[in-house]
Amino acid sequence: MHERERIGREGIGRLGNGGDSLAALRRRVEEIQHAGAPAAGAAWGRLALGAPLDGALGGGLALGALHEVFACDKGNGAAALGFALALAAGTGRPVVWVRQDLAALEGGDLYGPGCAAFGLDPARLILVQGADAADTLAAAEEALHHAVLGLVVVEPWGMPSRLDLTATRRLALRAERSGVPALLLRSAAEPVPSAAATRWLASAAPSGAAGAPAFCLGPPAFALELARNRAGPTGRWIVEWNAHARRFAPAPRRPAAAPPAHRPAASQGPARADGPAPVVVGAFERRAG
Template identity: 45%
Template sequence: MTGARTNTLATLRGSIERIESHGDAYTPDRVALGHADADATLQGGLAVGAMHEVFAEAGRQSAAATGFVAGLAGRAGARRPLVWVRQDFTEIESGALSMSGLAELGLDPRLMVTVRAADVDTALRTAADALACDALGVVVLEVWGEARQLDLVASRKLTLAAQASGVTGLVLRVAAEPQPSTAETRWIVRAAHSPPGALWSAWGAPVFDAQLVRNRHGPVGRWIMEWKCDECLFEKPAAYPQPVAAAPAHRPYQTPALAGRRFA
């Protein structure tokens, strides 16, 4: 009995070593994000056919992270179908995905399929099945909160499926702490101030405070990245002066009656 147990243990160790050595030797293709500094740190851009993680705090940061993931999907998808897997609980917390909003970001809603999973286990199985389909471009797995099911073993399965099919996997984690995984990169995303838009625009371009905290094949960094909706790429935000309030048009800047007074 002891000999059989020892042989089984040796076999498992050998399998793990082969998987890990295969992962180290794996050199994925890359797609440029458009942001020069981020692409240089990533040695050419985001690795396709690999898994990437994006973390965000709950609240308004979850919306920023969703937009950032949509941008990554737009760059890595190469106009191929996108599958977005979400928990039902996620939709209760942050609302449903807006197809018109994704279209404004430059994605084609006709190439997107959303899947609502009842729980984390179902979401993991659905994402793994989707990653095995080489007809897709990107699979997004959105998980809200701490999920013990999304451990190192589950991460390794998703990574191997992505490597085998060439489909890029993006794991969006909201209100969760990073845990050990086999992800190629890990990002923490926050909202950043948008530059002032044109007079006819009610808001500026999407801008993200993106911190790369894990990079398996290089250094890390932090950048302010602006998403260009028309070009579907990230760029450095253009320098612009801070807006200054205009003087009232109906009266002088400082009326004579108040000119001599001092204000606390």
């Protein structure tokens, strides 16, 4: 007790000695605070998702940051899963996918031939099964230490109380340190405050293959909403997944019932010259904001 008091007094004395040391301390605190800003995450580079989305993201999804994707409603778990698969396929590097057991029970196991068809090489996938949310988060944090990974997908089930702002901040900090992006995949949850750099809402979009007969299915199609973006505008897109290029492409215009023209929030960022402009925006139902 006595010892601690002495150290405390000395510490205070040192701080109070001069204004310059206090200023240095302030600077240090500022540095620490700024380390969490998206600007630092951007230093790791970006993961290109495809022309329509990259405009709003400033060239792609920031590496070394936490992102999250929610299913728009209960029936759209597969769409959220597909978005995670797309990110995993896009990195082209080993991916650790941490799933809580319940997620596999409710949403199905990841299936090798299906992943391969989607463009994600199953040989580069390490599947980790967490018995509960605590295990899942701990395993994800461990995986985020390893800079060789291209992505860590964290898939807890439901709304575990453990997954609070602090837990997401921990994931974000780990991601920032190693430069590995983390994706929080929440197919059965409502959005809650988190430390994620971007928040996506995914739902399925009807097949819109322009030339194909009306009864044919097209490539995987998504209605994506970038509901939150710390570093830029938000937006909505209807996109198709190109498994060969491992990129999203704007969905071709459907022959019937063209959606009303709508100015996307992303239009302030210039569209890439080589890709098609991100103009096709469909109205779709969404429950949670």
